[in-house]
Every structure is written in structure tokens, then in C-alpha cells.
Amino acid sequence: MDFYEWFNWSLLIVTFGVMIGIGFLSSRKVKDSDEGGFLLAGRSLGAFVGASTIVATGFSGWGFMGSPSVAYEFGAIELLGNFFFAPAMMIAVLFFANHMQKRALTMGSNTIPEYIGQIHGSGSGGRLLQGVAALMTIILLMVFLVSQIKAVGILGASWLNIEMTSSAWLMISVIILYTMLGGLAAVAWTDTVMVCGMALAAIAIMIQMFTSVDLGLWHTTLNTIDPNLLNPTTAAPYGNSKASVFLVLPYAFLFAAVLPYMAIRFLAFKPKVKMHKVGVYVAILGALLSLIPIVGLYMRAFGPELTDPDNAMPMYLQTFMHPALQGLITLFIIFAMKSTANSMLHTVASATSHDLRLALNKHAKVDSAHALTINRVAVVALGLLGLLMMMYAPPFMLSWLGILGSGTLLAAMIGPVFISTFWQGNVAGCLTAMLVGFFTSGGLLLTTDIGWVEGPLIGCLASSFCYVTVSMLTRARVPAVQRG
Structure with missing residues (x-):
């Protein structure tokens, strides 16, 4: 083992210690009978920590590993597509988070599936919706979690000079440990440390690229390789029309506002937090991280030829960095990759240990004596399940698998979470919307060559239409307290 391998291992051990320490400190604030402390960090997130965990989770392994690979494969269209995420997340924070936070606080919602159930019904109807939403969350976020584990495994393997499977085991074990200890508080605070490092990494990468090459030469080289890289005739992989890339903006907004592992942050803010401050932090951090896909174009022009585009970022670092x-x-x-992996792990564990428990057992209670133990066992079990799924999964492109999981869940949740803010549906409309969105988006992405954002957005339209139409046709009077 040479000096730099020792250096890398030393960095990893130190940061592992920091992450586990944050998890331990967070665990001291989680009482044995307080599920809200574990699931929502006791609603204690301030402006900077809240913004940091939103951005870290949103950009993550997809931003640092997936988007450079898409830019390498498809060209500059990915730069525009990636750019839309920062303003979209800022808009979600400024115009949606505050309302959702207050509504959830009034009802006592600890998770997004519970929020859906409480808004649309009580008794068996509410439990049914909570259970279905939890099952969809578990299935689809486990798919996404597999892509995150693979991403961190690939990069960690090349960094530490070990096998990919061993790297994945090492990384996910630490994520499981600190998430199990501190719940969402540990996730949010570790995300804050992580996003500061991510921003510094983005700055260092931009300095290296733009000081090492003439922009004219860069442009000429890309045009020589393939004119479509800089002047695409389509918006592939987002769609066949050039305009399809602009669909990323509404998709990214809904991504931030609706997906359970993103929207749960809105419920965890302090009641009096200033959302405009959160929005400013989101904009600054998101703008920095939006630059990362340029690495793909740099590698296409000046790096070694790659057989697997997902290696664009690892090979860039290996080839061009000290x-x-x-x-x-x-x-x-x-x-970056851990920040999303820990968020999804926390969300699927919450859906399993909290939502399914309440949905399947009408006598189950929030904050019961063993609830925290069940929460923590679920984190361990689902983290290990995700790792095993990654080991036996067939080959896939990281970004596509992420879209399949997150995009399909988005289509299922848009009506119950987002449209319900403006127009209140009922149990039948909510259930139909979730099922239609699930099968429409998932079916399009799995069985057709439709654009990556087009499939989920078509699913969103179908789900939204069903939410409103079925609710109107089967409307029953909704008690005023449930209308928020």
C-alpha cells in the first residue's frame, strides 16, 4: 500500500468517526418513546441545516456520478437539465414547504404516508392510504437505494483500491450505524457536513478544468468527436424534442416537493424558521453543484475513451487530479452519494417501522414503548437488503435506475401530497391516483424508450386527473379538520 492509499484510508477513517459521532450525539436527543425525535429530528432543523440536507439529498450520487456520465454519453443537454434542479428546489422551499409544514404540525404527521392518510381520511380509509403509500415508498426507494449503493461502491473501490462489493459493504455499514443511532437528526447534520465538502469539491473541479484547457480547443474537439454533443438535435435522454429538456424544471420542482425522502425535510423544520433564508442557501449550494456535469464533456474531449459512461467521474479524478x-x-x-443513501434508508425504514405498523394494526400507537427499537431494526434490515439487491442486480445505468425509482414514486404521490394542497380529494381518488401513477410511469419507463422525465410526467398527469375525477365522482363530505 503506497502513501496515497494510506492517505485515503486515513481520510475515510477520520470522516467515519465524525459521522458516527454525529449519530451518537443525535441519539442523545431521541427519547425511547419519541418517534417524532427519530423520524423528524424533533422538528428542530434550522435554515442552513435544512437547506443543506435538501441540497445534499437532491444532488447526491446522481449529481456527482450519474450526471457526468449522462453528459459524457449525450452531451451538453445534461448541463441544462441538471441546472434546473437548483431553482426548482428553491421554488419548492419558498412556495410549498411552509404550508406543508404547518399542516403536518397541526395533524401531528411524522411521515409522508401518514400525512397522506391523515389528510384524506380517518379510521380504516386513512390506514389503507397510509399503508399503500408506505408500500410504494418502500418498493420504489429500495430501487433507487440500489443505484446509490452501487455508485458509492464503484467510487470507493477505485479510491481505496479494493473490490466494489467490499467498498459497498464498508460504506453502507457506516450509513446504517449513524442513521440507526440518530434518525433524521443524524441524517440532516451529516448531510450538512457533506454538502460543505461537496461545494468545495465542485469549486476545485471547476478550477482544474477551466485553467487547464483553451475553451476554443475544447469546443473544437467536441465538435470533431460528434457535433451533436454541443448542438443536439434531440433532448435525449429526456425526450425526442429539443424542448423536452425544459420538462426537467417541473419534474425537479415536484421531485423536491413531493418525494417522501425530500418532502420529509419540510416537516422537520423548526416551526418559526424563515423559509426565504432556506431558499437563499438552497440557491447558492445548488448553483455550485449544478456545474458538475461539465466533467462529462471534459472527459469526452480530453480523457481516455470509456466503455462505461458511469466511470466518467472516477476516471477524471484519476487522470487529471493530483x-x-x-x-x-x-x-x-x-x-454526496451517502447523503441520498442515508435519506432513502431513513425513509424506507420509517415507512416500514412506522407506517406499515400503524396501517396493519389499528390498535398500534405512535410513540409506543418499542417504537424506537422497531425503527432502528428496520434501518439495519433494509440497509442490508439494499446491499444484497445491489450485489445481485443486473447491469444498469445509475441515472436511469434513479429515475425509475424516484420518477415513478413522484407520479404516485403528486395528487395526495401536492394537489391536495389546492384541492382536497377523498380516499377513493387518492388510492386511484397512487395506483395509476405507479403503473403508468413504471410501465412507460420499463417497456418503452420514452424520455426519462417524460414517462414520470405523463404518469403525473394521469395520476392528477384520476385524483380529481375519481374524488368528484365518489365525493363524500370531508370533515373540516382534515381539510387543514
């Missing part, structure tokens, strides 16, 4: 800087930036990118 080993010490390569090690530090790789650590920050691993942070």
Missing part, C-alpha cells in the same frame, strides 16, 4: 487532491475530492463525492 493523488492527494483526488483523494480529498473523492471523499467529498462519496459524501
Whole structure:
């Protein structure tokens, strides 16, 4: 083992200690009978921590590993597509988070499936919706979690000079440990540390690229390789029309406002937090991380030819960065991937241990004596399940698998979470919308060559139409307290 391998291992061990320490400190604030402390960090997130965990979760492994690979494969269209995420997340924070936070606080919602059930019904109807929403969350976010585990495994393997499976085991074990200890508080605070490193990594990468090459030469080289890289005739992989890339903006907004592992942050803010401050932090951090796909174009022009586009970022670091800087930036990118992995793990564990427990047992109670133990066992079990799924999954492109999981869940949840803010449906409309969105988006992405955002957005339209139409046809009087 040479000096730089020792350096990388030392960095990893130190940061592992920091992450586990944050998890331990967070666990001291989680009482044995307080599920809200574990599931929602006791509703204690401030403006900067809340913004940091939103951005870290939103950009994550997809931003640092997936988007450079898409830019390498499809060209500059990915730069525009990726850019839309920062303003979309800021809009979601400024115009949606506050309302959702207050509504959830009034009802005592601890998770998004519980929020859906409480809004649309009580008794068996509410439990049915909570259970269905939880099942969809578990299934689809486990799919997404597999892509995150693979991403962190690939990068960690090349960084530490170990096998990919061993790397994935190492990384997910630490994520399981600190998430199990501190719940969402540990996730949010570790995300805050991670996103600061991610922002520094983005700055260092931009400095290296733009100071090492003439822009005219870069442009000429890309045009020589393939004119479509800089002047695409389609918006592939987002759709066949050039305009399809602009669909990323509404998709990214709904991504931030509706997906359970993103929207749960809105419920966890302090009641009096200033959302405009959160929005400013989101805009600054998101703008920095939106630059990362440029790595794909840099590698296409000046890097070695790649058989697997998902290796664009690892090969860039290996080829163009000093080993010490390569090690530090790789650590920050691993942070990025962990930030989403821990969020999804926490969300699927919450859906399993809290939502399914309440949905299947009408006598189950929130904050019961063993609830926290069940929450923590679920984190361990589902984290290990995700790792096993990754080991036996067939080959896939990281970004596509992420879209399949998150996009389909988005289509299922848009009516119950987002449209219900403006127009209140009922149990029948909510259930129909979730099922239609699930099968429409998932079916299109799995069985057709439709654009990556087009399939989920078509699913969103179908789900929204069913939410309103079925609710109107089967409307029953909804008690005023449930209308928020």
C-alpha cells in the first residue's frame, strides 16, 4: 500500500468517526418513546441545516456520478437539465414547504404516508392510504437505494483500491450505524457536513478544468468527436424534442416537493424558521453543484475513451487530479452519494417501522414503548437488503435506475401530497391516483424508450386527473379538520 492509499484510508477513517459521532450525539436527543425525535429530528432543523440536507439529498450520487456520465454519453443537454434542479428546489422551499409544514404540525404527521392518510381520511380509509403509500415508498426507494449503493461502491473501490462489493459493504455499514443511532437528526447534520465538502469539491473541479484547457480547443474537439454533443438535435435522454429538456424544471420542482425522502425535510423544520433564508442557501449550494456535469464533456474531449459512461467521474479524478487532491475530492463525492443513501434508508425504514405498523394494526400507537427499537431494526434490515439487491442486480445505468425509482414514486404521490394542497380529494381518488401513477410511469419507463422525465410526467398527469375525477365522482363530505 503506497502513501496515497494510506492517505485515503486515513481520510475515510477520520470522516467515519465524525459521522458516527454525529449519530451518537443525535441519539442523545431521541427519547425511547419519541418517534417524532427519530423520524423528524424533533422538528428542530434550522435554515442552513435544512437547506443543506435538501441540497445534499437532491444532488447526491446522481449529481456527482450519474450526471457526468449522462453528459459524457449525450452531451451538453445534461448541463441544462441538471441546472434546473437548483431553482426548482428553491421554488419548492419558498412556495410549498411552509404550508406543508404547518399542516403536518397541526395533524401531528411524522411521515409522508401518514400525512397522506391523515389528510384524506380517518379510521380504516386513512390506514389503507397510509399503508399503500408506505408500500410504494418502500418498493420504489429500495430501487433507487440500489443505484446509490452501487455508485458509492464503484467510487470507493477505485479510491481505496479494493473490490466494489467490499467498498459497498464498508460504506453502507457506516450509513446504517449513524442513521440507526440518530434518525433524521443524524441524517440532516451529516448531510450538512457533506454538502460543505461537496461545494468545495465542485469549486476545485471547476478550477482544474477551466485553467487547464483553451475553451476554443475544447469546443473544437467536441465538435470533431460528434457535433451533436454541443448542438443536439434531440433532448435525449429526456425526450425526442429539443424542448423536452425544459420538462426537467417541473419534474425537479415536484421531485423536491413531493418525494417522501425530500418532502420529509419540510416537516422537520423548526416551526418559526424563515423559509426565504432556506431558499437563499438552497440557491447558492445548488448553483455550485449544478456545474458538475461539465466533467462529462471534459472527459469526452480530453480523457481516455470509456466503455462505461458511469466511470466518467472516477476516471477524471484519476487522470487529471493530483493523488492527494483526488483523494480529498473523492471523499467529498462519496459524501454526496451517502447523503441520498442515508435519506432513502431513513425513509424506507420509517415507512416500514412506522407506517406499515400503524396501517396493519389499528390498535398500534405512535410513540409506543418499542417504537424506537422497531425503527432502528428496520434501518439495519433494509440497509442490508439494499446491499444484497445491489450485489445481485443486473447491469444498469445509475441515472436511469434513479429515475425509475424516484420518477415513478413522484407520479404516485403528486395528487395526495401536492394537489391536495389546492384541492382536497377523498380516499377513493387518492388510492386511484397512487395506483395509476405507479403503473403508468413504471410501465412507460420499463417497456418503452420514452424520455426519462417524460414517462414520470405523463404518469403525473394521469395520476392528477384520476385524483380529481375519481374524488368528484365518489365525493363524500370531508370533515373540516382534515381539510387543514
